[in-house]
Amino acid sequence: GSTIGILGGGQLGRMLSVAASRLGYRCHVYEPAAAPAGDVAHAVTNAPYTDQAALRAFAESVDIITYEFENVPTSALDLLESIRPIRPNRRALAVSQDRLSEKDFLSEIGLRTAPYRNVETEAELPAALADLGTPAILKTRRMGYDGKGQIRFSEAGQRDWTGAPSVLEGFVDFSAEISVIVARGADGQVAAYDPGRNVHREGILRTTTVPCGLPQSLLTDAVLIAARIVNALDYIGVMGVELFVTSDGLVVNEIAPRVHNSGHWTQAGCAVDQFEQHIRAVAGLPLGDGQRYADVEMQNLIGDDMARLPDLLKQPRMQLHLYGKGEARPGRKMGHVNRLL
Numbered sequence: 001g002s003t004i005g006i007l008g009g010g011q012l013g014r015m016l017s018v019a020a021s022r023l024g025y026r027c028h029v030y031e032p033a034a035a036p037a038g039d040v041a042h043a044v045t046n047a048p049y050t051d052q053a054a055l056r057a058f059a060e061s062v063d064i065i066t067y068e069f070e071n072v073p074t075s076a077l078d079l080l081e082s083i084r085p086i087r088p089n090r091r092a093l094a095v096s097q098d099r100l101s102e103k104d105f106l107s108e109i110g111l112r113t114a115p116y117r118n119v120e121t122e123a124e125l126p127a128a129l130a131d132l133g134t135p136a137i138l139k140t141r142r143m144g145y146d147g148k149g150q151i152r153f154s155e156a157g158q159r160d161w162t163g164a165p166s167v168l169e170g171f172v173d174f175s176a177e178i179s180v181i182v183a184r185g186a187d188g189q190v191a192a193y194d195p196g197r198n199v200h201r202e203g204i205l206r207t208t209t210v211p212c213g214l215p216q217s218l219l220t221d222a223v224l225i226a227a228r229i230v231n232a233l234d235y236i237g238v239m240g241v242e243l244f245v246t247s248d249g250l251v252v253n254e255i256a257p258r259v260h261n262s263g264h265w266t267q268a269g270c271a272v273d274q275f276e277q278h279i280r281a282v283a284g285l286p287l288g289d290g291q292r293y294a295d296v297e298m299q300n301l302i303g304d305d306m307a308r309l310p311d312l313l314k315q316p317r318m319q320l321h322l323y324g325k326g327e328a329r330p331g332r333k334m335g336h337v338n339r340l341l
């Protein structure tokens, strides 16, 4: 059988490995840090992305390379790609590794984003703030997740800096946050799941609920936006597209070129979940159609939430996923539950 290489061994890599083994593939995970995926993958390389020999050996041991983590350094990707194909492609990675290039790309293909300005250095911040006004959010261009590396400005006089090249975004007055989990196959076929409604707390996703209770016309629009993005990138794999719902339509917040936390509900709601869908796409198999068979609420188990586990387990239609991480530190995603509604 063939072997799928996965860059990144966190919970997403773990669930991708489970899906891949269910489809009869072997998995080789490359992860510099401690790897929850290590328990389930067939092989694990625990080495930094600067270890050329380890990268080469990894690439040679697999048939195709995919990733659960979009911030793999360019030098590592160059080496890997000289040996085996990487799916989704390098352009999708390049675009989404940098919030500025991501927003430029989205604008170029005619999609709305929050108003934004490049703030390369601290010295450029006052002009950008004067330009966009407040409230506004400063975000590091690279490496941010779970709201890390973000500063909110409520008034123009504030003087805080992220410490790295950033983008300043005007605050979007949204009534809801939704996301579309979309997949594009090697043959260009596109399948999308029902948009889910997302609730964040302290910058971290707490729950995703389907159906999201918004008008069908809006949901169709959301799916068409997601399809436009994957088609424009000639994308192969699953992508998460986060959107703001505003009084005059949808605004794209950000895209993630991988399986996405807000797509975990598909494990309980669909015949082919986002993890199987991603493996199917990168392996060149036909996609599932994404049809939803249940109403689901996904709840993340973050830090102290683990104390609620005994009670959660008493609910009879609750699907539990734990990631096998050690200590339940504050803000750490330990698992999730999918509750059938």
Ligand code: ATP
Residues within 6 Å of the ligand: 114, 137, 139, 144, 145, 146, 147, 148, 169, 170, 171, 172, 173, 177, 200, 203, 204, 205, 242, 253, 254
């Ligand atoms: P993720 O873990 O989703 O990758 P992230 O660190 O990339 O998170 P964002 O998605 O950019 O962060 O922002 C986190 C949350 O902050 C958003 O889901 C939204 O609730 C809020 N937010 C971000 N940008 C804006 C904006 N321009 N206007 C209003 N709210 C925003």
Ligand code: MG
Residues within 6 Å of the ligand: 144, 145, 146, 254
């Ligand atoms: Mg993000």
Ligand code: MG
Residues within 6 Å of the ligand: 242, 253, 254
């Ligand atoms: Mg986000």
